[in-house]
Amino acid sequence: MSSVRDRFTAAPRGAFADVPFAAVPDAQWNDWRWQQRERLRTIDAFERVVKLSAAERHAFSACSDRFLVAVTPYYAGLIADDPACPIRLQSLPHAAELDDNADELDDPLGEERYMPVPGITHRYPDRVLFYTTHNCPVYCRHCTRKRKVSAAETMPDFQQLELGLKYIEANSAIRDVIVSGGDPLTFSDERLDELLSRLRAIPHVEIIRLGTRNLVTLPQRVTPDFAAMLKAHQPIYVQTHFNHPKECTQEAFDACARLADAGAVISNQMVLLKGINDDVEIVRALNQKLLMMRVRPYYILQADPARGTRHFRTPVETGIEIIRGLRGHSSGLAVPHFVVDGPGGFGKVALVPHYLESSDEGRHTFKNYRGETFEYVDP
Ligand code: SF4
Structure with a gap:
């Protein structure tokens, strides 16, 4: 009998056939301390596992001083040879990280503002x-x-x-x-x-x-x-x-x-x-x-x-x-x-789509997810 677990696949060890991690014994690969130690932190380390574009290489050199780069071999193994890969976009620096935008903050949630003691x-x-x-x-x-x-x-x-x-x-x-x-x-x-x-x-x-x-x-x-x-x-x-x-x-x-x-x-x-x-x-x-x-x-x-x-x-x-x-x-x-955390430290507000079309003297008209309209009358 198949289990729910069988619907999930083990992570690959990289997009290249000759990826160096393929030869790592399972015991080492599954050791979290080894994964921590072997994190990819430099362009050279990445290029052994992932093909970098010229733009990615440039962004790596330009941005990694400001916010360090580190990726576990496990997570790097999920990076596809595709510039739009979602794991790639979360892991590799982008030149836009250096853009100075007036609306952006170092502490967007005002976490330091509400700090009675450090930490x-x-x-x-x-x-x-x-x-x-x-x-x-x-x-x-x-x-x-x-x-x-x-x-x-x-x-x-x-x-x-x-x-x-x-x-x-x-x-x-x-x-x-x-x-x-x-x-x-x-x-x-x-x-x-x-x-x-x-x-x-x-x-x-x-x-x-x-x-x-x-x-x-x-x-x-x-x-x-x-x-x-x-x-x-x-x-x-x-x-x-x-x-x-x-x-x-x-x-x-x-x-x-x-x-x-x-x-x-x-x-x-x-x-x-x-x-x-x-x-x-x-x-x-x-x-x-x-x-x-x-x-x-x-x-x-x-x-x-x-x-x-x-x-x-x-x-x-x-x-x-x-x-x-x-x-x-x-x-x-x-x-x-779905929540928006108020920039500056105002806390979270939850947002939902409008399902209530109108209300009149206790009669409420709603639209459901199929676009059908129905009424609810207050007691
Ligand atoms: S999002 Fe979370 S896990 Fe990722 S770098 Fe920030 S604190 Fe660390």
Whole structure:
């Protein structure tokens, strides 16, 4: 009998037949530390795996000082020999990253503005963002936190983490902590276990969320030992960031299965990106795959106006149209919230298409997803 897992395919090790990673023994390939160590960071390293165009080579030299380049061999293996490949666009620098656009900000969500102590953003009353590292397996070119991520010199040190923990301990209104970064899964199991134990020991902390893209860019990170460690700290909510169905490989499926079996609730925050997923068919295919992977599509995020990311941004109307194309056409489970995070730190607002045509003295006229009109009368 075939299983749902059989509907997913293992990631290739590169678009070339003679890709050097083909010879890497499976045990090494599946070792997350090896994947971290062997990340592609230079033009030469990339050119052993991917054919770069002259424009990509130029952008690499021009941009990689401003926001580092790093891609795991696993994620690089998904890059097709096609300039429009969605994995390629998320991984390789583009010359437009250097454009200075007046509406773009280093800190588009005002995260520093709501920072009572270094490394904690406390914007909403009952929850905080806790920045634990500036490292990630892959530096996504559309990242909102370019100002921090990949910058080793501003990395939170032991003292800063301690300050953050003390702030959370001292504020009894905080019931939800989002452990973020960078990507906290770049820490060892032992270090994460220690951090989560400290948070779990705080009586008013009810929920811990882990923000991670490792499920997408380094699924080998989710080892059975890691999943067992996490299980001891439930309830744990894992927030991840799949942007395209191509990222839903058998390796990602297995990583999500291990987390879900350990009791973690996994949700996805897709960022709407021009030329990558600004298309309802792509988003529907992604969300349907995610549901098979036990990942709930949670948000479609309008791309933030982060410096050097204008080439990724879409009009707000695109997101609304994608929701219109999902609602009714697929299970409600596959329909996330489309949100715009207010630049400057105003928080999220959710947008939905207009289904209410008119209201008159308690009689409401709606149009459904097939364009049919119906009435609902208030009691
Ligand atoms: S994984 Fe997240 S924090 Fe890290 S570079 Fe990508 S978007 Fe930024």
